[in-house]
Amino acid sequence: MSGVRVRVPASTANLGSGFDALGMALGRHDEVVVRPALATAVHVTGEGAGEVALDERHLVLRALRAAAAKLGTDPGPVELICANTIPHARGLGSSAAAIVAGIAAAYGLAGKRLDEDALHLAAEFEGHADNVAASLLGGLVVAWHDDGGFRAARLEPHPDLRVTAIVPAERSDTHVTRGLLPETVPHADAAFAAGRAALAVHALTAAPELLLAATADRLHQDYRESAYPATLRLVRELRALGVAAVVSGAGPTVLALSTEQDLPDGLDLRGFTAWPLDVDRSGVVVEGA
Numbered sequence: 001m002s003g004v005r006v007r008v009p010a011s012t013a014n015l016g017s018g019f020d021a022l023g024m025a026l027g028r029h030d031e032v033v034v035r036p037a038l039a040t041a042v043h044v045t046g047e048g049a050g051e052v053a054l055d056e057r058h059l060v061l062r063a064l065r066a067a068a069a070k071l072g073t074d075p076g077p078v079e080l081i082c083a084n085t086i087p088h089a090r091g092l093g094s095s096a097a098a099i100v101a102g103i104a105a106a107y108g109l110a111g112k113r114l115d116e117d118a119l120h121l122a123a124e125f126e127g128h129a130d131n132v133a134a135s136l137l138g139g140l141v142v143a144w145h146d147d148g149g150f151r152a153a154r155l156e157p158h159p160d161l162r163v164t165a166i167v168p169a170e171r172s173d174t175h176v177t178r179g180l181l182p183e184t185v186p187h188a189d190a191a192f193a194a195g196r197a198a199l200a201v202h203a204l205t206a207a208p209e210l211l212l213a214a215t216a217d218r219l220h221q222d223y224r225e226s227a228y229p230a231t232l233r234l235v236r237e238l239r240a241l242g243v244a245a246v247v248s249g250a251g252p253t254v255l256a257l258s259t260e261q262d263l264p265d266g267l268d269l270r271g272f273t274a275w276p277l278d279v280d281r282s283g284v285v286v287e288g289a
């Protein structure tokens, strides 16, 4: 293949109770075209334009080079054209999507199908597998880590599931908000989390009427409140109204999960923009360019 075009979905991680384990792909995408060139050049439009490095430090390019090295190939100088719609540092998996795009491009240029090693490499880059697995596989994913590395199982989200991302203008850095988490949690909270995460798999795939109970969290959201108090206020307000609202990934976006598309009337959404989103069921797509 002389060049590749990669379309990669956004993702939401945790889904409330499934910290670092549950992820779901969302219908908002970045598109990346990679072609051999005489000298490496990076072009970015949309989200991140004017902000990200336009050289070998670019995250898509770093992931592409790392994957090519693992595959024993060398794409050499490339032209990288990124058209981004996934907002950065909002909890919608932009860094995971960039990493998956780079890895998928390297596989495409090498004429190889994506495999389990691609997931492992993507998760090593990101530090956890929930977002990258969702961007790779689409749908709902359960991710874990064992001696064999990072793994993920893909599940089909319930067809009636509706998602609204309520996105603030402010950003938050995942490294910073991971630093707000405690080293240990009470046993009762760990037991609560195990039960609700298991219930979340059932609710998201088969029983959406259980979403409110299933998405209750005790492991991460409250600990991160100082980074985005308005987000936690909105999550609590929506949950009090019966909507299964959670912090999306490491925040600060609020994700409302429901079988209704509309949010309740009378919410104060100043400072936020509400985006109704589809669930992406395909995952990353690679084609010739």
Ligand SMILES: Nc1ncnc2c1ncn2[C@@H]1O[C@H](COP(=O)(O)OP(=O)(O)OP(=O)(O)O)[C@@H](O)[C@H]1O
Pocket (backbone or CB within 6 Å): 011, 013, 030, 048, 052, 058, 059, 060, 082, 084, 087, 088, 089, 090, 091, 092, 093, 094, 095, 096, 097, 098, 131, 172, 173, 174, 175, 248, 249, 250, 251
């Ligand atoms: N398409 C991209 N191209 C280049 N760099 C990117 C791209 N997307 C994200 N990044 C880098 O990743 C950073 C955002 O990563 P971070 O993990 O903090 O947020 P996120 O991935 O959007 O949210 P979350 O991991 O909570 O879902 C950006 O500031 C930028 O440096």
Ligand SMILES: N[C@@H](CCO)C(=O)O
Pocket (backbone or CB within 6 Å): 013, 014, 019, 020, 021, 128, 130, 131, 174, 178, 220, 249, 250
């Ligand atoms: N599970 C991760 C998702 C963010 O990338 C977290 O909450 O830190």
